[in-house]
């Protein structure tokens with residue numbers, strides 16, 4: 332399956348079949364996690380698959396509106412924006428791998444940390460978010476449809492509100508970015524906390540660089556670090572689509588003052604083409 336198809340087929344599932352992962356699926360996902368533990372700036376995050384006993388008391392999520400969950404993937408990041416971005420970047424790759432394997436997932440930003448007493452959290456570290464992984468019913472249950480409708484989950488912001496020319500600050504014309512337009516489109520389709528889509532991207536044609544900025548949309552999500560995870564997710568979609576299209580490049584974090592400040596936006600990272 333091609334990455335654009337995987338990205339398009341992913342959605343947040345909220346009703347899971349109450350069952351454990353099949354051993355082959357667990358093994359496959361586990362190997363992927365181990366092979367892909369190093370992320371931005373070479374920072375490694377040790378993710379783990381945690382399976383709770385189906386008969387155990389369930390953790391309440393979304394006031395009980397997420398059902399049947401008992402398998403989670405999580406780890407700890409440093410309590411810093413950069414590390415949370417990396418956490419989102421790495422864990423979204425796990426989400427996409429799971430999607431390719433036919434599993435369904437949901438990112439969760441609000442959960443009870445004490446539910447995961449298997450994970451020890453050192454000082455200066457945190458669990459910024461988790462994902463649920465599992466199997467779905469064939470037919471989308473009513474509750475799932477209702478939640479999606481309530482948060483407008485399928486809606487995405489228009490291209491001209493997200494992607495800009497770095498010099499003129501005007502909306503980017505897809506003809507300027509050639510094959511990279513598909514990478515940007517995959518950013519547009521990414522999941523985000525409350526579907527807030529806080530990413531803004533500026534293309535510098537002279538330097539051949541894409542600068543990624545965060546626009547904090549929700550104070551609540553920003554204070555929990557969820558918008559940092561959102562940014563990491565966007566970076567992984569951009570990278571995976573670019574690599575599939577044979578567009579090589581690397582992630583940089585420019586020193587302060589190199590990338591222009593943009594109103595209410597916070598600079599996150601740059602993709603240097605080539």
Ligand SMILES: Cc1cc2nc3c(=O)[nH]c(=O)nc-3n(C[C@H](O)[C@H](O)[C@H](O)COP(=O)(O)O)c2cc1C
Nearest residue numbers: 342343438439440441484522523524525526557560
């Ligand atoms: C960091 C993050 C945290 C999220 N937290 C929750 C959550 O606590 N509960 C929930 O139901 N959905 C959560 N979501 C899922 C989003 O609501 C969902 O991605 C968005 O509405 C877009 O829908 P889609 O994923 O189906 O494309 C979260 C997503 C992200 C990226």
